[in-house]
Amino acid sequence: MEQLITVENLHKAYGSKVVLDGISFNASPGQIIGLLGPNGCGKTTLIKILTGLIKDHTGTVRINNEEPDAYTKSIVAYLPEKSYLPDWMRPIDALDYFTDFYKDFDKDKALMMVSRFGLDLKQRVKTMSKGQQEKLRLLLVICRNAELYILDEPLGGVDPAARAKILDLILENRAASSTVLISTHLISDVESIFDRVLMISEGHLIVNAHVNELRENGKTVEEVFKEVFSYAW
Amino acid sequence: MLGKLLKHELKQSARSVTLIYASAAAVIAFIFIGMLTKITWIGVVGSIVLYLTALIGVVMTLVSVIRNFYETLYSNQGYLSFTLPVKCSSLLSSKVIVSVLWIILSFLLAAVCFLVIGMNAKATAEGSMAGIWDILELSGLKEMLPTGATLIKLAVIFVVTVLLLVLTFVSFVYFAVTMANTRLLQKHPKLFGFLIFFMTYGITNAIGTKLTYSLPLSLEITTTDVNLVFVAMDKAEGMLSYGLGGTLFMALVAVGLLFLTGWIMEHKVNIK
Numbered sequence: 001m002e003q004l005i006t007v008e009n010l011h012k013a014y015g016s017k018v019v020l021d022g023i024s025f026n027a028s029p030g031q032i033i034g035l036l037g038p039n040g041c042g043k044t045t046l047i048k049i050l051t052g053l054i055k056d057h058t059g060t061v062r063i064n065n066e067e068p069d070a071y072t073k074s075i076v077a078y079l080p081e082k083s084y085l086p087d088w089m090r091p092i093d094a095l096d097y098f099t100d101f102y103k104d105f106d107k108d109k110a111l112m113m114v115s116r117f118g119l120d121l122k123q124r125v126k127t128m129s130k131g132q133q134e135k136l137r138l139l140l141v142i143c144r145n146a147e148l149y150i151l152d153e154p155l156g157g158v159d160p161a162a163r164a165k166i167l168d169l170i171l172e173n174r175a176a177s178s179t180v181l182i183s184t185h186l187i188s189d190v191e192s193i194f195d196r197v198l199m200i201s202e203g204h205l206i207v208n209a210h211v212n213e214l215r216e217n218g219k220t221v222e223e224v225f226k227e228v229f230s231y232a233w
Numbered sequence: 234m235l236g237k238l239l240k241h242e243l244k245q246s247a248r249s250v251t252l253i254y255a256s257a258a259a260v261i262a263f264i265f266i267g268m269l270t271k272i273t274w275i276g277v278v279g280s281i282v283l284y285l286t287a288l289i290g291v292v293m294t295l296v297s298v299i300r301n302f303y304e305t306l307y308s309n310q311g312y313l314s315f316t317l318p319v320k321c322s323s324l325l326s327s328k329v330i331v332s333v334l335w336i337i338l339s340f341l342l343a344a345v346c347f348l349v350i351g352m353n354a355k356a357t358a359e360g361s362m363a364g365i366w367d368i369l370e371l372s373g374l375k376e377m378l379p380t381g382a383t384l385i386k387l388a389v390i391f392v393v394t395v396l397l398l399v400l401t402f403v404s405f406v407y408f409a410v411t412m413a414n415t416r417l418l419q420k421h422p423k424l425f426g427f428l429i430f431f432m433t434y435g436i437t438n439a440i441g442t443k444l445t446y447s448l449p450l451s452l453e454i455t456t457t458d459v460n461l462v463f464v465a466m467d468k469a470e471g472m473l474s475y476g477l478g479g480t481l482f483m484a485l486v487a488v489g490l491l492f493l494t495g496w497i498m499e500h501k502v503n504i505k
């Protein structure tokens with residue numbers, strides 16, 4: 001089967017600190033993959049390499065058979081953990097920006113989402129609450145008809161009641177053939193939607209399995225996670 | 234995509250400079266009211282404010298060019314810029330074009346401000362409004378000005394030189410900011426940015442100055458013609474001479490630095 005993501009023997013170090021050490025995995029279209037691991041294990045670094053934000057690594061990284069470049073960026077919708085929209089920007093500006101640069105951005109759907117989220121099209125990011133900013137960033141990503149969605153801690157700053165709604169939104173809006181890679185530490189909230197799970201520990205990929213394999217012993221993904229990373233607590 | 238990048242770059246950067254232009258326009262209007270109503274204090278206060286506005290305008294434009302480049306690429310906003318489906322060379326080109334445009338506009342604004350201050354001074358001295366020609370006469374420059382084709386040649390040389398100077402400044406700044414955001418230096422990007430800028434700009438300027446005087450390639454300027462001559466600047470004849478070695482050297486270094494900056498952005502920059 002044609003792979004959407006191919007990572008082979010990926011290494012990345014910051015000075016003498018090795019962050020990713022020989023990571024290899026593939027992801028085929030249509031899967032929802034959980035990227036799990038304790039803080040500082042290298043999840044965000046892996047995501048940054050996949051999205052082309054970090055270049056000085058060794059090993060092979062391919063998205064749809066291309067190294068991260070302008071083409072792969074056109075088919076990847078990325079939600080970073082950080083707030084990246086400038087203070088002066090308003091939702092209307094952000095929608096224009098995404099319409100101009102991403103052919104797969106559905107502006108009508110985005111306008112509908114803005115209204116559904118109760119956002120004001122002319123309110124500057126600077127004056128929005130943290131929750132409103134997160135909603136805006138999320139809608140910019142899910143209103144793209146991308147082949148790959150990479151979501152770095154999408155539920156991090158969201159209250160428990162909103163988490164389920166956000167997950168529903170992601171599932172409702174993605175194309176069936178698209179792949180979703182979700183990095184999160186809120187496993188119990190998300191594990192029901194995972195097809196596969198990748199667990200990273202100290203730069204090594206220690207679990208790369210289908211969720212059904214993990215649940216064979218009647219355990220949840222979170223319980224497996226706690227077993228695997230018991231040293232971290 | 235370059236057109237779209239330019240559009241959004243202009244939109245982003247315009248916010249910091251339009252306030253300066255609006256202030257200058259308001260002060261100029263204030264001075265003209267003073268000249269028309271012949272109320273002297275309006276012209277005096279207006280001229281002082283306009284002088285400060287012109288200086289602050291140039292300084293603020295330069296600062297905003299540097300800040301805008303850093304913030305849009307190497308702060309959190311870099312997550313937006315570097316994940317756009319465009320090549321880094323396009324990203325860089327749009328920023329260079331828009332920055333050069335704003336700097337040139339701020340220089341033009343400063344020139345207009347000084348012209349208005351001069352007109353106001355003449356009007357205050359003689360009790361009537363003065364034109365550009367009168368100001369030149371007042372300063373004694375009118376007799377020295379060449380005419381016709383020579384004037385056009387000089388104007389072209391002046392415009393090209395200013396453009397090259399601005400492009401050179403922008404390329405050195407962008408190179409320094411980008412280098413300071415590579416993995417080895419990004420712990421102290423401001424410190425390394427300043428150091429790299431002053432070192433590279435200082436060294437190349439020193440070499441450029443030497444080449445201006447020593448390279449046998451100069452312009453001989455007289456009131457009737459401008460000629461390219463293959464002698465060093467101090468050996469050229471004519472009313473004025475201008476050594477081209479330094480300008481050409483700086484232009485080459487600037488272009489080289491822009492290519493290098495694009496390459497570093499493409500291959501070496503890690504977004505924090």
